[in-house]
Amino acid sequence: MSQFDHLDLDGHLLQLLLAVIEEGSVTRAAQRLGVTQSAVSHLLDKLRAITGDPLFVKSGRGIVPTAHAQLLAVRARALLDGLRSFSHACAFEPGQISQTVTIAANDLQRDLLLPSFLRYVRAQAPGLRLRVIRSGAPAPEMLREERCELIITPRPPEGTDILQKRLFTDSYRVFYDSAQREAPATLEDYLAADHVTVLYEPMRQLDIDDVLADRGIVRRFAAQVPGFGGIGPFLRGSRMIATLPGLLRAHMLRGLAVAPVPVECPDMPMYMVWHLRHHDDPMHRWLRQQLELVVAPSLAAAAEYMPAMA
Template sequence: MKKFDHLDLDGHLLKLLSTVIEQGSVTRAASTLGVTQSAVSHQLDRLRAILGDALFVKSGRGIVPTARAEALAQQAQGLLTQMQGFVHAGGFVPARLRQCFTIAANDMQRDLLLPGLLNRLRAQAPDVTLRVLASDIPSADMLRDEECQLVISPRPPDATDIKHKRLFSDNYRVFYDPQVRKAPRSLKAYEAAEHVSVVYQPKRALDIDDLLLKRGVQRHFAVTLSSFAGIAAFVRGTDRLTTLPGLLREGLLHGLADAPAPFETPAMPMYAIWHLRHHNDPVHTWLREQLFATPNAKT
């Protein structure tokens, strides 16, 4: 039997391992990598021989990684980052870049910023792709563990190895269906209405909802959702209100009317957040520059 050692490894095998774990399927991994299913199976067999581990086992109709495969995948991400830095050390040319960037964002941030970002990236680097994760409550560990390269959030983690820069600042507005009702003109009218809002899992309310609760504003919530995506459906055609960032009018709340809240509200900043390891990397510097240059990042 042929002997394998570490010199038999290459970046393609490391990427293959990470992709199969992310996709949970050889078929989906093949589609993501742009190769045939048989090519993925062949390369997995080669990787199993090198590492001396099954790497994946059947579970129902899919496959799951072994404990060793999961541990190796985390190391693989770090090695791939180092290899990328090695390639671009002599000068970065976007047109030659073939990479998938993973960005964590909620549905508001995704729709507001990422289509414009992808257009800017592809104009300079046609082979670049994006993978978007639902961030909900982002953590510093998402960046440390290479689950993603960028996080978009109003709350930068308080950590010395995490960097951030403000993208824009928004104001909270009261949204309503103008075919059914008018905007509330007083706090009393606001409190008398039924409300719709978002509570992220596990049970973290929006900053504005926490603030109003601390101020003693009494509201009855007809429904709370885990994301912004379903808000409009619960407001449209009713006299319910929802108090959310005004920029949602550009996307998920398009068609609803909005008005200033009948009380003082704080501004809501939005930040791009990344790990220190990528701070001076030319590829990631370029990625962030394209994000900062998208039209909605200058609001």
């Protein structure tokens, strides 16, 4: 039985436990927390002594939590929520923030919104730091397990504890290299082309790919890549085409030709998504407001770099 007093526990130890569980690595947890690996190991030893459990065991090249550690993680998240509520009970002051905020986003929304968002919020909260992780095809566990505070995605995860708000809407366009081919003017031209698209892990297609497949529009995919950033190199210098959100032409697909899709397509909405536990948190509410405020100027700035469609 542990000889340590329960008062030896603090928020830093709880945060450490969650970081190691979520990262599956002492090294990555140390990087995430901004401390040394030896500091994490030392604090883990302290936590083991307090809980009377090894907490983690080796599995292959990594580590996995024990069953007891997983139960403690559930309690740790609840306790950290209580500590946040306690600390935010007084008037919220952005200038007093000194912490890292994690936002999950894929490359379109990351490049479009987050650089200006960070500049805007740090002008008011210099102590705020931003960590961006890939959202892929986001699951509700990303928010429930506090891997991030916000997700920006066109496909919000579902759950009664998951909240969302639409930020903007984009339209799908055909991207291609005008030095190699002309735009597909008809559905026949479109179907005759080789296509490049995005396939998120595990095996999740873009909305537009699902919609067209459901309509019986069968395209020939020559390549599938894990994010929008991988599309350009396949299109440049080839006759292949890609059907993607039009806003990509302002950033990573700048310089490629853009044309309407020769088949009716739905619009692509973009949402910010958060967990119910943070809905009334003053700092989180402020962050959501700041993100909404940068949408219009970010879209306007992107429009300046967009070439006219063919």
